[in-house]
Amino acid sequence: MNGSKNKFLRIEAIDINQAALLSSLAKDIYREYYLHLWLPGGADWYMNEYAYAEEKIRAELADPNNFHYLVYEQEEPVGYLKLKLHLYPEDAEYNPSLEIERIYLHRKAAGKGIGKQLMLFSEQIARLHGQDRIFLKAMDSSAEALAFYHKMGYTEYGTLTLPFPVMKEEYRGMVILRKVLL
Numbered sequence: 001m002n003g004s005k006n007k008f009l010r011i012e013a014i015d016i017n018q019a020a021l022l023s024s025l026a027k028d029i030y031r032e033y034y035l036h037l038w039l040p041g042g043a044d045w046y047m048n049e050y051a052y053a054e055e056k057i058r059a060e061l062a063d064p065n066n067f068h069y070l071v072y073e074q075e076e077p078v079g080y081l082k083l084k085l086h087l088y089p090e091d092a093e094y095n096p097s098l099e100i101e102r103i104y105l106h107r108k109a110a111g112k113g114i115g116k117q118l119m120l121f122s123e124q125i126a127r128l129h130g131q132d133r134i135f136l137k138a139m140d141s142s143a144e145a146l147a148f149y150h151k152m153g154y155t156e157y158g159t160l161t162l163p164f165p166v167m168k169e170e171y172r173g174m175v176i177l178r179k180v181l182l
Contacts, residue, residue: 009114010072011081011121019058022068025077026052029104042166050164067125071105071114079105081118083125097133097178098126119152123181132181140173154179 014022027047035043050056060066060082071079082102100122105114126134135157138145154177162172 078109100136135178
């Protein structure tokens with residue numbers, strides 16, 4: 001499915017056979033932005049064991065409630081989007097809803113309107129699955145990301161603290177944002 005009107009941008013659903021590609025891309029993008037969050041060894045643990053190990057990505061791709069998309073700019077993969085359908089979440093305020101779990105872009109793709117297109121694409125996917133709410137979590141230390149989400153119509157709903165002992169304490173705070181689709 002191509003959710004973009006930009007002829008040079010393509011958003012493509014991926015399957016389990018592309019787990020290695022997604023694992024590599026996720027780690028590359030993560031390194032560009034987030035290494036400073038971790039105590040020594042923490043980033044390697046997070047990328048290689050917790051979040052982006054190929055086996056972990058393969059399991060996520062096999063889950064029918066997860067939707068993964070590669071983002072191509074002029075045929076080069078520049079990012080990815082992970083959406084998660086929550087049909088029966090524990091918190092009724094989220095139910096039913098679509099979560100934007102990851103929206104990652106290489107630095108070279110930033111500032112081109114791609115993030116906005118991915119947010120609008122996520123809204124299309126939510127509607128396609130009969131969901132009228134979207135939520136996401138962002139680091140409370142990421143003023144630029146929070147400003148972007150507010151501009152896209154998201155409001156702050158709650159907070160949480162990441163439980164990772166190998167992460168620097170000042171970066172563990174997260175803001176939960178949500179948007180009700182009209």
